[in-house]
Amino acid sequence: MTDLSVTIGSLRLANPVMPASGTFSEALADAIDLDRLGALVAKTVMPEIRQGNALPRVAETPMGMLNSIGIPCKGPEAFIRDAIPAFKRFHPPFVASISAGTVTAFAHLARQVGEGGADVVEANISCPNLEADGHAFAVSAAATAHVTKALRAATDGPLWVKLSPNAPNIAEVALAAEAEGADAVVVANTILGMAIDIDHRRAKLGAGMGGLSGPAIKPIVLRMAYQCARALRIPVIGCGGIASAEDALEFLIAGCRAVQVGTATFRHPGAMIHILDDLDTWCRARGIERIDDLIGTLEPFEAPRLPPGEDLAAE
Amino acid sequence: MTDLSVTIGSLRLANPVMPASGTFSEALADAIDLDRLGALVAKTVMPEIRQGNALPRVAETPMGMLNSIGIPCKGPEAFIRDAIPAFKRFHPPFVASISAGTVTAFAHLARQVGEGGADVVEANISCPNLEADGHAFAVSAAATAHVTKALRAATDGPLWVKLSPNAPNIAEVALAAEAEGADAVVVANTILGMAIDIDHRRAKLGAGMGGLSGPAIKPIVLRMAYQCARALRIPVIGCGGIASAEDALEFLIAGCRAVQVGTATFRHPGAMIHILDDLDTWCRARGIERIDDLIGTLEPFEAPRLPPGEDLAAE
Amino acid sequence: MSDEPASTLLAGVAEHRVGEHLCKVLANAAVNADYRHLRLAAPPAALTARPGQFFHLLCPAGASGTPFLRRPMSVYEVNAAAGEIAFLYKVHGEGTRALATLRPGDVLDAAGPLGRGFTIDPAWHRILLVGRGVGLATLAPLAVVAAAQGIGVTALLSVRRPDLVMSVALLEAIGAEVHVVHDADGSSEVRAVERRLEQMIAAAPVDAVFTCGSARLLTLLQRFVAAHGLIGEVALEQQMACGLSMCFCCVRPFRVGDLVEHRRVCWEGPVFDLMEAMP
Amino acid sequence: MSDEPASTLLAGVAEHRVGEHLCKVLANAAVNADYRHLRLAAPPAALTARPGQFFHLLCPAGASGTPFLRRPMSVYEVNAAAGEIAFLYKVHGEGTRALATLRPGDVLDAAGPLGRGFTIDPAWHRILLVGRGVGLATLAPLAVVAAAQGIGVTALLSVRRPDLVMSVALLEAIGAEVHVVHDADGSSEVRAVERRLEQMIAAAPVDAVFTCGSARLLTLLQRFVAAHGLIGEVALEQQMACGLSMCFCCVRPFRVGDLVEHRRVCWEGPVFDLMEAMP
Numbered sequence A, B: 001m002t003d004l005s006v007t008i009g010s011l012r013l014a015n016p017v018m019p020a021s022g023t024f025s026e027a028l029a030d031a032i033d034l035d036r037l038g039a040l041v042a043k044t045v046m047p048e049i050r051q052g053n054a055l056p057r058v059a060e061t062p063m064g065m066l067n068s069i070g071i072p073c074k075g076p077e078a079f080i081r082d083a084i085p086a087f088k089r090f091h092p093p094f095v096a097s098i099s100a101g102t103v104t105a106f107a108h109l110a111r112q113v114g115e116g117g118a119d120v121v122e123a124n125i126s127c128p129n130l131e132a133d134g135h136a137f138a139v140s141a142a143a144t145a146h147v148t149k150a151l152r153a154a155t156d157g158p159l160w161v162k163l164s165p166n167a168p169n170i171a172e173v174a175l176a177a178e179a180e181g182a183d184a185v186v187v188a189n190t191i192l193g194m195a196i197d198i199d200h201r202r203a204k205l206g207a208g209m210g211g212l213s214g215p216a217i218k219p220i221v222l223r224m225a226y227q228c229a230r231a232l233r234i235p236v237i238g239c240g241g242i243a244s245a246e247d248a249l250e251f252l253i254a255g256c257r258a259v260q261v262g263t264a265t266f267r268h269p270g271a272m273i274h275i276l277d278d279l280d281t282w283c284r285a286r287g288i289e290r291i292d293d294l295i296g297t298l299e300p301f302e303a304p305r306l307p308p309g310e311d312l313a314a315e
Numbered sequence C, D: 001m002s003d004e005p006a007s008t009l010l011a012g013v014a015e016h017r018v019g020e021h022l023c024k025v026l027a028n029a030a031v032n033a034d035y036r037h038l039r040l041a042a043p044p045a046a047l048t049a050r051p052g053q054f055f056h057l058l059c060p061a062g063a064s065g066t067p068f069l070r071r072p073m074s075v076y077e078v079n080a081a082a083g084e085i086a087f088l089y090k091v092h093g094e095g096t097r098a099l100a101t102l103r104p105g106d107v108l109d110a111a112g113p114l115g116r117g118f119t120i121d122p123a124w125h126r127i128l129l130v131g132r133g134v135g136l137a138t139l140a141p142l143a144v145v146a147a148a149q150g151i152g153v154t155a156l157l158s159v160r161r162p163d164l165v166m167s168v169a170l171l172e173a174i175g176a177e178v179h180v181v182h183d184a185d186g187s188s189e190v191r192a193v194e195r196r197l198e199q200m201i202a203a204a205p206v207d208a209v210f211t212c213g214s215a216r217l218l219t220l221l222q223r224f225v226a227a228h229g230l231i232g233e234v235a236l237e238q239q240m241a242c243g244l245s246m247c248f249c250c251v252r253p254f255r256v257g258d259l260v261e262h263r264r265v266c267w268e269g270p271v272f273d274l275m276e277a278m279p
């Protein structure tokens, strides 16, 4: 067996594979052994009771999907009373994903779920569905710094900040989160997209626009995860289109310390277990004893170019 | 036959379907009848002679591809002497795509190709391969305004500005181009991405990163095209992942006046002809006599939400 | 739960209640112009499916690429002895068109069984099934299981055209009393159906009512059930992504006393209390 | 060119030189552990393919989805009378693994013929073919066409293991003199091959040399051709996207006098002057 354990700040995970927020619940225990996962991540909870967005909430796209679920939520009390104990029956560290519309409410919620038993607070500052046209804390380094600082003050436990790929310069936003005390960043949430029902000439999603996820976005998110890993000292957790051990390895080699698997679980309930088994097989076939040795081993490149034509004249 | 003609500024096109720059050459005449297209768009030409990027220059991704071709180029003189006459043998208007590293060189090149016979100048201010990590004029509204102004001064003919999906707020950049006299914007170029060869732990592209194109990016680019069409008075030309008449219709209904087809031609040399035929069939089946009547007919939406739980209590 | 790594995805999942089953296609034949009957060889875990439950099917690549999301399909037949399950499906959009290309010998990935099926009380004497179109596919196994428990079955099938009627032979074989109504002669209109149902239960009283496939019939049956003091269930549809309670895309509103509550069709359903459902 | 809309993609393209042909698979059998022989029913336009030209194949969906890019394959056989073309391919990565799943009756989309093939001068008496591995697939049709024009063929085939040798029967059937070398006994080493070639052309002089499949053999043949004042051509490979000169991803460097120039394998090639090629 390969040593798959990884360290995210003060936290040691048995392996680098965990679910992405909003694509997982403890019901998946009906299909896989949750105790094999590196961590468990719950759907984002918000301070208020919410029904979520209008239907339809998902649309299929080429090798991906759009969603505009909109974070339906029974509120923090129900979350702490019912959801946290349900997740804590399992061994992996429990990550509570939180979001809020204001910095104060965000910080308050972080304290609540921390005291309620969450092992990690993951701040979803990037959900593109909550504001018109995708605005969110995560699209601005200043707003990210502001909210991270408040969250850091509100909780002593591990704090992960989940970034948005809709940010103009994601590494800059990641640096802002690092500077204000985040223990890790998750790269990234969904990319704002759209699909149109041409027969009815209306958006396929009830909310008009929604977040794109799945294999389609992997090349974009991998690039961002690499840019962040290159810029940061804190760990980067990659998330976007990961569906196989090979995909996970791309993110690890690019410098990510762990990965989150979202939409892949919708296509294959056993995807995370499959990834874990195949990571082990892949490493063993190559004599790699610790997955940690792979992290960030991408050969450096600096956009080498073939020299301009004239210079080649004499070769 | 449906009337497929559309107007882009002062230019009347027989139909809204044309190739995207860099994915087309007059050699396609071996496979399809180029005279059926709405316009012909050449590969970007730059002021200097260039060999392009290191190999490999493409990588396959889920329903898409990354490229880091890097604009190999024989220079403006060869382009005007050899390429323009080759394209002008065909009837559709000829669009010369140009790019340059400085505003002055850009403007000079626009004048050269305009005088050399181009019917339209398309300014590729967005190519993500030429600068480290994808920086380009197109990621800043100010830089876009600056270069557009110079281009507008340099040429009297139709001027299209091709935007980058890597811009933080593409509608803002589009507005800058409009304000400085662009006759249309093309939305958009490729999205910066990456893929890793896990066995060799190196980037799959010789240049490290490259531009993602193909069906995978369609939902993202459609969203951007819609955002631009909603914000602008000048026409928007949609470009990103269009592979079928249904895809083209999504862009037209979202408000685009025409579409460019890129990567789809690599999978199906006849893709553009197929799209044209199917557009006609689709319109005729629905009694739509002019494609123009479809443009921008998307039912408005304003992210309606199911009301929060409490309010539903009494229904 | 064992700590040993499962050697394959299937093995990793098989020990759990919801499996991802790689099933060999035995047959996939057209039943009529719109519908196909898909028979699969299925492992024991899949054979535990109860009436009203569904499988989430991973469609093969079709003409326009691979459908990304799975497609939910009610189990239509379970033949535990033969190790087979079957679906009856309507060819509709991209996913079902792709399913229609499956040939015997191909492998189909079916995740399930999923969701909450119909309630059956062995003390009942007779149940009434009212189905429209492909809703029959969902109700048929309920009739089979009820009959096996000695419960009488009265069924009213509503179809667009007489040639689209299905499952009559199956229902008659288990001794059900079958009534067919259709749009062509107006017999499927609400008023006509209501009169017909009154006659049917006057002749043979029922303990519970089950329906699937039509919002109009649901409304009618809510009135009918209330008027006769019966109980009932409805199987509902909604677009799904995960099929496993995780994504919240499949919600529908339900009336619970004075409140309206969202429930997930894949998890709290697809079978719901008839009176709480909102058409 | 007509102004009428073509009713299908195929029809729209068929009147032009490069077609997108929907070909029925006739056979797709393993030749040995690594290689498969794919036979297709092909329309007349595809049957014009000349030795050295290639088709760009749209692979079906495989285990990990649909390969997005087409895969270039040299035409291995053209049987105009039977209306068939064939390919000999090595199962290598995702695309060729997907090709390997094709069954008789399936349809494969083959765009072509593409590229510039081998030059044959009817005045020649004898040509020398030197191929390695799957490079033989590219050279085989050249041997057939040359033989049909009364040109003698001497062939040296280099393979990893004797059991991977292919096309010997085909070459012998057209009267070629065939020499096989392999890695197992060292006969495929550069020095050994060089000696062997010297003996071969001493016994039967040749007018031109053709090669495909090995950079090492290319270098060797450049020396050999220079030393003997011969001419020659090489078929080269490079990853392709469009296959039609449009994308510039398939370039390779060539030595032209003192200059190095980039040329597109899909357009200026895949067959190039032997001396200008850079291994």
Ligand SMILES: Cc1cc2nc3c(=O)[nH]c(=O)nc-3n(C[C@H](O)[C@H](O)[C@H](O)COP(=O)(O)OP(=O)(O)OC[C@H]3O[C@@H](n4cnc5c(N)ncnc54)[C@H](O)[C@@H]3O)c2cc1C
Residues within 6 Å of the ligand: A060, C054, C067, C069, C070, C071, C072, C073, C074, C075, C087, C088, C089, C090, C091, C092, C093, C094, C095, C096, C097, C134, C137, C138, C236, C237, C238, C239, C240, C265, C270
């Ligand atoms: C629990 C359940 C059981 C079902 N059982 C059957 C059955 O036994 N036989 C049968 O023919 N059909 C059944 N359906 C409906 C079936 O799932 C849809 O017809 C099918 O998903 C349509 O897919 P498509 O790609 O052909 O259509 P498209 O319209 O192209 O599908 C687009 C998207 O909408 C979803 N969608 C479209 N129609 C429906 C629908 N009616 N219900 C849910 N999602 C839909 C698709 O799953 C897909 O995500 C059932 C639905 C549910 C929820």
Ligand SMILES: Cc1cc2nc3c(=O)[nH]c(=O)nc-3n(C[C@H](O)[C@H](O)[C@H](O)COP(=O)(O)OP(=O)(O)OC[C@H]3O[C@@H](n4cnc5c(N)ncnc54)[C@H](O)[C@@H]3O)c2cc1C
Residues within 6 Å of the ligand: B060, D054, D067, D069, D070, D071, D072, D073, D074, D075, D087, D088, D089, D090, D091, D092, D093, D094, D095, D096, D097, D134, D137, D138, D236, D237, D238, D239, D240, D265, D270
């Ligand atoms: C003109 C030409 C003719 C060819 N003829 C034959 C033939 O007759 N028989 C045969 O077995 N092979 C032939 N090849 C090589 C064949 O194209 C590759 O083996 C095939 O593309 C590999 O695809 P894959 O998905 O299995 O491998 P992967 O490695 O998964 O492919 C990844 C990408 O790299 C490209 N690629 C990988 N290897 C090659 C290669 N050697 N040449 C070009 N592109 C490559 C693929 O096309 C794809 O885009 C030819 C190549 C060219 C350029």
Ligand SMILES: Cc1cc2nc3c(=O)[nH]c(=O)nc-3n(C[C@H](O)[C@H](O)[C@H](O)COP(=O)(O)O)c2cc1C
Residues within 6 Å of the ligand: A020, A021, A022, A023, A043, A044, A067, A069, A071, A097, A124, A127, A162, A188, A189, A190, A212, A213, A214, A215, A217, A239, A240, A241, A242, A260, A261, A262, A263, A264, C241, C247
């Ligand atoms: C249906 C759905 C719901 C989601 N809900 C949340 C959420 O509540 N909070 C959050 O941070 N991310 C949410 N996400 C984003 C995912 O966590 C993940 O960042 C994204 O889907 C990219 O990963 P993937 O491609 O592996 O799915 C959701 C994604 C999907 C598809």
Ligand SMILES: Cc1cc2nc3c(=O)[nH]c(=O)nc-3n(C[C@H](O)[C@H](O)[C@H](O)COP(=O)(O)O)c2cc1C
Residues within 6 Å of the ligand: B020, B021, B022, B023, B043, B044, B067, B069, B071, B097, B124, B127, B162, B188, B189, B190, B212, B213, B214, B215, B217, B239, B240, B241, B242, B260, B261, B262, B263, B264, D241, D247
């Ligand atoms: C191989 C390749 C080369 C390209 N070269 C250029 C170019 O020279 N200039 C340019 O403006 N866009 C270039 N593009 C971008 C396309 O014009 C187009 O904007 C993009 O591919 C998205 O459209 P698609 O998804 O239809 O391919 C290139 C794209 C590809 C795939």
Ligand code: FES
Residues within 6 Å of the ligand: C239, C240, C241, C242, C243, C244, C245, C246, C247, C248, C249, C250, C251, C264, C265, C266, C267
């Ligand atoms: S389909 Fe995901 S919650 Fe029901």
Ligand code: FES
Residues within 6 Å of the ligand: D239, D240, D241, D242, D243, D244, D245, D246, D247, D248, D249, D250, D251, D264, D265, D266, D267
């Ligand atoms: S493959 Fe596109 S130019 Fe050769």
